[in-house]
Amino acid sequence: MIYQKLSKRQKLAMLWWQQPKFLDRDAIICDGSIRSGKTVSMAVGFILWSMSRFNGQTFGICGRTIQSLRRNVIIHLSDWVPPDLHIEEKQQEHKLIVSDGCGRENVYYLFGGRDESSYTLVQGITLAGALLDEVALMPQSFVEQVTARCSVDGSKLWFNCNPGGPEHWFNKKWVLAAKEMNALHVHFTMSDNLSLAPKIRERYERMYTGVFYQRYILGLWVLAEGLVYDFGEANITDDCPEGAEYYISVDYGTRNPCSAGLWSVTGDKAVRIKEYYYSGRESNRNKTDEEHCDAIEDLARGYTIKRVIVDPSAASFITSLKKRKFKILAANNKVLDGIRRTATYLKDGNIKIHRSCVDSIREFGLYCWDEKKNDDSVVKENDHAMDDIRYFCNTIMRYKVKKNTELPPAAAALL
Numbered sequence: 001m002i003y004q005k006l007s008k009r010q011k012l013a014m015l016w017w018q019q020p021k022f023l024d025r026d027a028i029i030c031d032g033s034i035r036s037g038k039t040v041s042m043a044v045g046f047i048l049w050s051m052s053r054f055n056g057q058t059f060g061i062c063g064r065t066i067q068s069l070r071r072n073v074i075i076h077l078s079d080w081v082p083p084d085l086h087i088e089e090k091q092q093e094h095k096l097i098v099s100d101g102c103g104r105e106n107v108y109y110l111f112g113g114r115d116e117s118s119y120t121l122v123q124g125i126t127l128a129g130a131l132l133d134e135v136a137l138m139p140q141s142f143v144e145q146v147t148a149r150c151s152v153d154g155s156k157l158w159f160n161c162n163p164g165g166p167e168h169w170f171n172k173k174w175v176l177a178a179k180e181m182n183a184l185h186v187h188f189t190m191s192d193n194l195s196l197a198p199k200i201r202e203r204y205e206r207m208y209t210g211v212f213y214q215r216y217i218l219g220l221w222v223l224a225e226g227l228v229y230d231f232g233e234a235n236i237t238d239d240c241p242e243g244a245e246y247y248i249s250v251d252y253g254t255r256n257p258c259s260a261g262l263w264s265v266t267g268d269k270a271v272r273i274k275e276y277y278y279s280g281r282e283s284n285r286n287k288t289d290e291e292h293c294d295a296i297e298d299l300a301r302g303y304t305i306k307r308v309i310v311d312p313s314a315a316s317f318i319t320s321l322k323k324r325k326f327k328i329l330a331a332n333n334k335v336l337d338g339i340r341r342t343a344t345y346l347k348d349g350n351i352k353i354h355r356s357c358v359d360s361i362r363e364f365g366l367y368c369w370d371e372k373k374n375d376d377s378v379v380k381e382n383d384h385a386m387d388d389i390r391y392f393c394n395t396i397m398r399y400k401v402k403k404n405t406e407l408p409p410a411a412a413a414l415l
Contacts, residue, residue, distance in 0.1 A: 007192040010037045014045035016184055017053075017156065025184045027157035029174055031136075032188030032219030035196055035204060038160045039133060043073050044080045046131040046158050047098060051085060053154060055104045060122070060130035060146055064137045065112040066094060073133055074110070111146070113138035119145035128152035136161035140169045157183075163221040167374035171221045189219055207344045211369075211376075224369040224376045228386075229343055231364035237352040240273045241266065246303045248296060249331070249392035251384045252314035255280045258292050259359065259384040262299050263392060268401045270351045270392070274299055277359035277385060289320040297324065309391050331391035336376060338394035345393055350401050360385040 006014070013030050016022045030038045050059050063069025074096070078087050088097045099105040106128075111121055113132075119141045127149045135143060147157055159174065178185035190201050208216050211224040243264030250260040257279040261272045276295045280286035287295075296308070305326065310318055312330040321328055332338065345351045353360050366382035 005194050006041070007037070007194050009186055009188055009192045010041040010194075013038065013041040013186055013188075014048070016186075017045070017049045022184055025156070025182055027159065027174075027181060027183035029178055029183050029185045030160040030188060031163055031175060031185075031221075032192075033190050034162055034216045035193055035201075036188035036190050036219070037193035037195070038188050039072060040076070040080055042131060042133075042158050042160050043077060046129070047077065047081050047085065049156070050106055050108075050129055051098060051100060051104060054106055054128050054152075057106050057128035057152060058126065059106060059108045060111055060125070060127050060149070061096070061108050062111045062113055062130060062132045062135075062138070062142075062146060064134050065114050066110050067112075069110055069112065069133060111142075113142035113146075115139060116141055118142040122146050122149055125149050126151055127155065129155045129157065131158040132160070134161055135159045136164050136168060136170050140173075143170070159183075163215045163219060165223055165374055165376060166221045167223075168221065175221065187219060190217070206348065208340070209343050209347050212340050212343060223371070223374075225371050226368060227365070228339060228367045228369060228378060229346060229364055231346060231361075234349075235346050235352055235364075236355050236361065237271060238355055239271065240264070240354060241271055243271075245306045246300075247307055247309060247392065247396055248300060248305055249309045249388040249395075250296065250311075250314075250317075251387035251391065252292070252310060252317045253280070253384060254286045257281075257384040258287070258295075259388045260296055260299055261357065261360065261385070261388055261392065262303065263396075265396070265400065268350055268397075270397060270400070272351070272353045272357050272360060272389070274354070275357045275360060275385065289317045292317065293320045293324055296321065296326070300326075307396075309388075309395050311387075311391065329395060332394040332398075333387075333391060334394065335378070335390070338390035339378075341398055342390050342393040345397055345401060348401075350397060351389075351393065357385075360389065 016028055030042055084100055086099050086101065094110040096108040097105060098108060112118060116139050122145045130146050130150055132143060150157060174181055174183065175185060190196060205217055209230050211222060214220045214222045241264050244266045247263045247265060248260055252258055257277060260276040262274040263270045264273050276299050278287060307329040308321055308326045309329050309331045311333050318328055363382045363385045367386045368379050370377040370379045
């Protein structure tokens with residue numbers, strides 16, 4: 001059983017079911033900042049509770065995907081729980097068998113709540129309890145199906161998550177209504193993780209800005225509003241450094257603008273030294289794929305381009321680029337992940353924009369959250385340079401900057 005001294009909130013999240021004043025609660029909700037120790041406390045607590053209260057029963061352990069669940073929880077369980085508990089994983093059947101060596105044994109099925117169709121995976125099963133890790137990332141239909149399957153007498157629900165927007169369905173139905181749902185609500189901050197070194201905590205606090213700082217560091221359910229990026233003179237440079245590598249990122253458009261940037265990269269630093277930006281709507285003329293490829297060749301002239309990063313949906317444009325011998329890398333186009341990384345790299349000085357890249361600089365001053373929606377959407381205007389910069393950060397710079405993770409050889413070869 002490997003973990004260091006626990007904070008009061010971690011102990012509560014682990015052992016709340018033993019305390020007389022909480023015995024009648026049907027659920028526990030642990031939300032708050034990242035790296036606050038929610039996951040380990042709840043995972044250990046869930047196993048201890050289920051093994052002490054039941055024998056021969058079936059439970060559910062749920063994550064966004066089974067892969068993320070294994071990575072974040074399952075592979076660590078044997079180190080976390082007391083040594084007298086034996087955990088056997090049957091990967092093909094997506095289940096764990098936990099026994100105590102004294103005849104007590106329970107089965108724990110693993111489920112991934114990835115999309116609206118995921119609820120069908122849980123239909124028909126009867127559960128004595130469920131742990132839902134990162135529940136705010138799961139669709140409501142899946143979570144409601146899991147809760148409906150927990151029909152064994154004495155069953156309890158264990159939820160943990162990092163916050164989203166205030167209108168998020170889980171915040172409204174469970175967090176704000178914890179009393180009505182007969183749930184114990186425990187709010188975590190990084191200070192609850194006593195094993196987190198001060199330097200690591202400070203690093204995380206430096207990593208995020210804006211809405212991501214409020215959610216991931218302060219652990220608040222807040223609305224994404226205003227400008228997406230905190231961008232200013234500190235992010236602009238007059239230098240065009242010679243790079244160890246050069247990349248081009250492209251957000252392809254015909255009627256909408258086509259935006260591309262040439263990046264000079266050395267180590268974990270990158271400068272957007274030149275760009276191409278063309279709006280068919282403003283020019284009242286749409287360019288062909290070949291004309292856009294001509295512009296990319298002009299942008300690349302004089303440089304050895306390691307990869308061109310393009311949204312994979314731009315199939316015909318990619319074909320034209322390949323005919324011109326460009327090496328293509330499909331962009332990771334996850335919007336929120338890309339925005340979060342771009343904001344971090346801007347704040348930490350990992351990326352800078354040359355002063356001549358006027359369209360990028362203009363869009364940084366206009367790119368904003370859509371406050372009419374409640375799903376962390378951005379306004380789909382003035383976002384084309386923003387998209388190609390996001391592709392670059394989310395596909396290339398995430399590996400250049402990531403100091404603590406060895407890059408898989410296959411990925412290293414591409415970058």
